Amino acid sequence: MEQVGLIGQPNVGKSSLFNALTNYNSPVAPHPYTTTSSIKAAAEVPDSRLDALAHMSSSKKIVYTSVEVVDIAGLSPGANAGEGLGNKFLAQVREVDALGMVLRSFENDTIVGSSDIASQFAELEMELVLADLSTVETQIERRKKAAKNPAKNDLATKNLLEGLEAVLPLLSDGVPVYKSKLDHETRVNLKEAFLLTNKPIFVVINISEDQIGSETNLIDEIRDQLPSEVDPVAVCVQLEAEAAQLDPNEKLEMLEGLGLGEGVLQRIAQVAHEILNLNTFFTTGDKESRAWTFKKGSTVPVCAGVIHSDLQRGFIKAEVIDYESLLNIGSWHKAKVEGKVRLEGKEYVVKDGDVMEIRFNV
Numbered sequence: 001m002e003q004v005g006l007i008g009q010p011n012v013g014k015s016s017l018f019n020a021l022t023n024y025n026s027p028v029a030p031h032p033y034t035t036t037s038s039i040k041a042a043a044e045v046p047d048s049r050l051d052a053l054a055h056m057s058s059s060k061k062i063v064y065t066s067v068e069v070v071d072i073a074g075l076s077p078g079a080n081a082g083e084g085l086g087n088k089f090l091a092q093v094r095e096v097d098a099l100g101m102v103l104r105s106f107e108n109d110t111i112v113g114s115s116d117i118a119s120q121f122a123e124l125e126m127e128l129v130l131a132d133l134s135t136v137e138t139q140i141e142r143r144k145k146a147a148k149n150p151a152k153n154d155l156a157t158k159n160l161l162e163g164l165e166a167v168l169p170l171l172s173d174g175v176p177v178y179k180s181k182l183d184h185e186t187r188v189n190l191k192e193a194f195l196l197t198n199k200p201i202f203v204v205i206n207i208s209e210d211q212i213g214s215e216t217n218l219i220d221e222i223r224d225q226l227p228s229e230v231d232p233v234a235v236c237v238q239l240e241a242e243a244a245q246l247d248p249n250e251k252l253e254m255l256e257g258l259g260l261g262e263g264v265l266q267r268i269a270q271v272a273h274e275i276l277n278l279n280t281f282f283t284t285g286d287k288e289s290r291a292w293t294f295k296k297g298s299t300v301p302v303c304a305g306v307i308h309s310d311l312q313r314g315f316i317k318a319e320v321i322d323y324e325s326l327l328n329i330g331s332w333h334k335a336k337v338e339g340k341v342r343l344e345g346k347e348y349v350v351k352d353g354d355v356m357e358i359r360f361n362v
């Protein structure tokens with residue numbers, strides 16, 4: 001399963017955010033390196049499309065999809081040279097598929113370090129770039145040696161070496177892969193090098209209660225440090241974590257009282273899901289409405305396999321309609337009668353928001 005890791009300097013509230021997202025109990029404390037080994041748990045991904053489908057079908061049960069989040073140890077400047085938890089930290093980052101960078105904007109006298117988010121981001125990024133630079137230098141040497149052996153000098157080695165050589169001058173200039181103009185193919189070729197900055201990123205700013213309302217200004221402070229596709233989320237983790245403990249009505253009341261609407265925690269789970277290149281399809285009926293995660297670009301038998309391997313093995317056809325059309329029509333039965341449910345074969349590439357029923361035979 002694809003994973004997103006929460007990274008940031010010590011004490012920025014990574015574990016607090018992790019707990020709020022996953023209902024887990026990762027230790028939280030006002031001193032650095034409370035977290036040493038990484039901890040994994042699933043975060044539910046709220047989805048108003050599913051809520052609407054469940055309402056339409058009068059489903060007895062709603063099952064949201066989830067995304068796996070990893071709580072990682074804090075990174076100190078100098079980690080690449082072994083400072084703080086150094087290599088242990090970097091190894092944990094290497095294992096995840098996307099990075100959620102957590103920045104601390106709340107003030108707390110017991111916490112050392114700056115609450116300036118621009119400098120925290122720059123330091124975090126520099127550590128990742130330096131770690132990648134050293135990986136790339138080592139791998140170029142190794143691959144060049146390998147390339148001398150004709151048996152090992154295949155196209156993959158050649159492509160990887162070319163990619164490494166293209167990325168070296170960028171990293172030397174302090175540019176992470178996610179900010180570079182390297183084309184998609186080169187980035188795919190570089191996957192095998194397991195670079196930290198060749199992963200998609202998102203940014204969470206942990207704000208204090210009195211910063212509620214100034215989110216836009218805070219986000220603007222770091223906007224020009226980020227690739228254009230990254231849209232940071234500012235959240236008061238402490239308050240939203242408290243709200244997450246309440247029952248749904250009390251929670252809404254508390255968040256609305258604070259001017260937070262439904263809260264932004266759910267947006268973070270959605271962003272994490274999106275940047276992992278994951279899409280959602282739905283099944284709906286009176287028993288249950290459910291969201292299922294699949295890798296963007298998957299064909300329908302692969303998606304059927306997400307529900308159960310038998311459905312992939314015995315796949316015949318899928319009945320498909322996009323959720324919006326279905327909601328407009330008002331019921332699965334009516335959509336079928338009106339001929340709006342399409343029958344798709346095994347070549348069909350499933351789209352985000354499709355509602356499906358799989359026909360199979362095993």
Ligand SMILES: Nc1nc2c(ncn2[C@@H]2O[C@H](COP(=O)(O)OP(=O)(O)OP(=O)(O)O)[C@@H](O)[C@H]2O)c(=O)[nH]1
Pocket residue numbers: 008009010011012013014015016017027028029030031032033034035036072073074075106107108206207208236237238239
């Ligand atoms: N005021 C305030 N304090 C917070 C907030 N989020 C976390 N804290 C406090 O900050 C301290 C550190 O929080 P953690 O969640 O342990 O931080 P961490 O980033 O996981 O820390 P390490 O694992 O040690 O790197 C704790 O005392 C939290 O209670 C917040 O939104 N506002």
Ligand SMILES: [Mg+2]
Pocket residue numbers: 014015016027028034035071072073074
């Ligand atoms: Mg922690």
